[in-house]
Amino acid sequence: MKAAAFEYRRADTLAETLLPELNDKPVAGNQSLGPMMNLRLARPRRLIDIATIPELRKIVESPDHVRFGAATTHAEIEDGETPDPTNGWMRAAAGNIAHRAVRNRGTMGGSLAHADPAADWVIVLTGLEATVIVAGPVGERRIPMEDFINGPYTTDLGDSELLVAIEVPRPGSSARWGYKKFMRQVGEFAKASATVLIDPENDRHRCALGALGGPPVILADPLAIIEGSVSAADIVSAALSGRQLQSFSMHVAALESALASALGQQEDCA
Numbered sequence: 001m002k003a004a005a006f007e008y009r010r011a012d013t014l015a016e017t018l019l020p021e022l023n024d025k026p027v028a029g030n031q032s033l034g035p036m037m038n039l040r041l042a043r044p045r046r047l048i049d050i051a052t053i054p055e056l057r058k059i060v061e062s063p064d065h066v067r068f069g070a071a072t073t074h075a076e077i078e079d080g081e082t083p084d085p086t087n088g089w090m091r092a093a094a095g096n097i098a099h100r101a102v103r104n105r106g107t108m109g110g111s112l113a114h115a116d117p118a119a120d121w122v123i124v125l126t127g128l129e130a131t132v133i134v135a136g137p138v139g140e141r142r143i144p145m146e147d148f149i150n151g152p153y154t155t156d157l158g159d160s161e162l163l164v165a166i167e168v169p170r171p172g173s174s175a176r177w178g179y180k181k182f183m184r185q186v187g188e189f190a191k192a193s194a195t196v197l198i199d200p201e202n203d204r205h206r207c208a209l210g211a212l213g214g215p216p217v218i219l220a221d222p223l224a225i226i227e228g229s230v231s232a233a234d235i236v237s238a239a240l241s242g243r244q245l246q247s248f249s250m251h252v253a254a255l256e257s258a259l260a261s262a263l264g265q266q267e268d269c270a
């Protein structure tokens, strides 16, 4: 099947995209929207191409974070064309998204706005305590990643809002990280994923699970998990209470693997 007829316009400035007409839709890399349109799951009247808007391509470094324009592609991060505030953790994650052709066009902002529960940036940026910046007709809002994704393919973005940037905090020099993504074949979305952030200098510790069919789950008491005083199975079971733990054995294994990687007990495990 092919997409229903639509109009197309390339936007040059952010301002002109913030007052959309009914059924206009922004498009960045078109790696998720295109397939949805081909399946007729999305039928926008007009696509507004935001991929080259300068404000969305800008990267700003500051001492405590890097602000990535939403139209930064996965490949630009993978290739080291952008600064990586995480000393390579983001770069490794980017290189593990889909295939190179998808990474060449797909963007961080598009991935977060699409909010596939199994997407890499959804869990990785939650694990890194990133903040999403959105702009609309009444100004900008800053939204912590954990409040941005509301459900499967559902975000906090308003109809006339655009995701403009993602701010990723710089971890301290002694910080450690683990990210495990289980997939059936290279290039596929995760079947289960987990992240572990250990950042004592900034008193930031976070363990999170992804690919659960909804928003990522941030696990309670990350220090207990990191110090090993609770088992991964017990903590996943508590976090997903009401669900059958057997169905989440891959998430338990992903958490154990991400933890071992963060603790330096195994090679990077993406």
Ligand SMILES: Cc1cc2nc3c(=O)[nH]c(=O)nc-3n(C[C@H](O)[C@H](O)[C@H](O)COP(=O)(O)OP(=O)(O)OC[C@H]3O[C@@H](n4cnc5c(N)ncnc54)[C@H](O)[C@@H]3O)c2cc1C
Residues within 6 Å of the ligand: 025, 026, 027, 028, 029, 030, 031, 032, 033, 034, 035, 050, 070, 071, 096, 097, 098, 099, 102, 105, 106, 107, 108, 109, 110, 111, 112, 113, 114, 116, 118, 119, 120, 121, 157, 161, 162, 163, 164, 187, 188, 189, 190
């Ligand atoms: C074969 C294949 C395999 C894939 N495998 C993976 C994988 O393993 N892991 C993974 O994470 N992803 C995977 N993807 C998805 C890929 O990462 C996409 O690039 C990403 O999900 C969407 O980014 P995009 O820039 O292409 O967004 P688009 O397709 O252009 O847009 C997606 C949605 O977001 C909206 N949107 C885009 N940008 C903005 C913005 N700045 N503000 C507001 N709304 C916006 C659009 O209106 C649309 O609704 C795969 C895709 C394909 C085709």
